[in-house]
Amino acid sequence: MGMCPGTTGVTTMFPSSHILRALADEDRLGSYYFLMTVTSAPVIIFLLLNVFTHVNSSHFEGGTITYKIYSFNSSYAQVLITQTYIYSSAITCTNAMIASQSPIVDLSTRGDFNISLICVANCTTSGGYTPILHTGYCTDLSAALAISVTQRSDLETLSIGSYFQVAFQQSSWRSLTNGGSFWSVACTISLILRPDGLTLNTPPVATLISPIAIPVGVVQYIQIPTIDADNDDVRCRFATGAQECADVCPPASLPSGTTISTDCTLTITGAQANDWYAVALQIEDFWDTTTNTAFSNVPLQFLIHVYATPSPCLIRPYLYGNFTAGECVGVQVGQPFTMTLFSINYCQSSGYNILDIATLSFPIVTKTTIAPLNSTVSYVTLTWVPAALQVGSQVMCSVAVDDQSQQSNQYCVTFTVGASSVPSCPGETIATTTTTSTSTTSTSTSTTSVTTVTVL
Known part of the structure; x- marks a missing residue:
């Protein structure tokens, strides 16, 4: 110059x-x-301005944060904090990365590179919390949905009585019909003793695959799958305020008339094809149905994509598996668990095919390549060996997608992981014992039965 x-x-x-x-x-x-x-x-x-790279980083597609008590004494608790995030497939995941849990995903060209999960509220009672990175390891990928899923879990030693809120905050969501680009995914952590004075609370676990595709103009009822290890009363609500939802706070971020019920059913109708919405929810646990003070709350954020009704075949795939949708299954650490997912293709005669059965799971679930069972049914097989850090509650969701970009129902199963045996699920009846005694006199015989039911 x-x-x-x-x-x-x-x-x-x-x-x-x-x-x-x-x-x-x-x-x-x-x-x-x-x-x-x-x-x-x-x-x-x-x-x-010399730009040697220029990356449009609208890569975030939702996620959740939860935690559980790993161990505790009268003064401190080891808390396992788990972050699960869904990104566009611009973030590279491979089957080899899933199987080896290495390397960590590469976000070096993204705005959220090196961003930590920070304390955002009640930090004076955070009990010694130190920020942890959000960047995780690959757990799932789907080329058909164009998503990569990551998860990481970190142990923190915190003081008993701690109560504070952490959040992962940054940008950018994809371009949305309502709302801006910034996100805030926030979780309230409580180490206050439960009303029994003996135990610490374990919050709910909830997840959904994102994005969810819905047809234009048709009311949809989306059930949010949850599990609570304490068998508490679990309720859902819309996220509120900058700390919980940043630029995508409902109801303004969603189509008119969208609601979330306390039993966690989202009711939504897409008004126009190609609209995109971000849904920000908080899932809370309560002592029982009569109380109104939550022990904790965890976030769940995901995208909704509205698509035009396809032609000539309008029938979405149907997905099912070895267990009833929403069922809780007990599994044991170190013992291999296998399940198969099946997708029925109702549009095969119109020349359409099932491209993938996508999953949102946890480390390390391996999935076979999708294969035909017959002319209309395709399947994948999942294998998982639960690890010691996974003791407690897990949720896995899956969805089939065809080459019209039509999605099936979301099929979700919850798991309770036991350390040394296969456990029963929260609230499950685990034993029914009937004791019968008979007494006889010279004139009559009487029989008395006592039934005892034990419920977790």
Whole structure:
């Protein structure tokens, strides 16, 4: 670059950190710097924007955060905090990364690179919490849905009595019909003793595959799958405020008339094809149906995509498995567990095929390549060996997708993992014992039966 006639000077380059931050918030990362020419005349500043990479980072598609008590004494608890996030397939996951749980996913060109799960409320009672990174390891991928799923779990030692809120906050959502680009996924952690004065609370676990595709103009009822290890009363509500939902707070972020019931059914109708919405929910647990103070709350955020009714075949695939949808299954650490998912293709005669049966699971669930069972049914087989850190509650969801981009029903199963035996699920009747005694006199015989039912 030449200087003005008659001037002398020194050319200096320096990073423009504030521009980098602003552009990172818009998810465009690259090399930004000023080129300054200092002269004996008035200073002239040339701004040179040299972008060697330019990445549209609208990659976030939802997620959830939960925790459980790993161990505790009278003073401290070891708390396992688990973060699960869904990204567009621009974030690379492979089957090898899922199987080896290595390496960590690469977010180095994204605005949320090196962002931590931070305390955002009641931090004076956070009990020694230290921020942990959000970047996780691959658990699932689907080319048909164009998603990659990550999860990480971290142990934190916290003081008994701690009560605070953590959040993963950054941008960007994809372009949405209502709402902006920033997200905040927030979880309230409580180490306050439950009313029995003996135990610490375990919050609910909830998850859904994102995005969920719904046909335009047809009311949809989406059941949110949840499990609570304490068998508490679980309720759902819309997220509220900047800490829980940032730019996508309901109801303004959703189509008119969208509701969430306390029993966790989302009712939504897509008004226009190609609309995209972000749903931000909080799932809370209560001592019983009569109480109104939650022990804790965990987030669940996901995308809704409205599609035009396809032609000529309008019937979505149907997905089912070895267990009833929503069923809880007991499994044991170290013991292999296998299940098969089946998808019925009602559009096969119109020339359409099932592309994938996608899953949202946990480490390490391996999935076979989708294969035909017959002319209309396809299947995959899942295998999982539960690990010690997975003792407690887990939720797995799946969905089939065809080459019209039609999705099946979401098929979800919950699991309760036992350390040394196959456990019963929360609230499940585990034993029914009938004791019968008979007494006889010279004139009559009487029989008395006593039935004892034990419920977790």
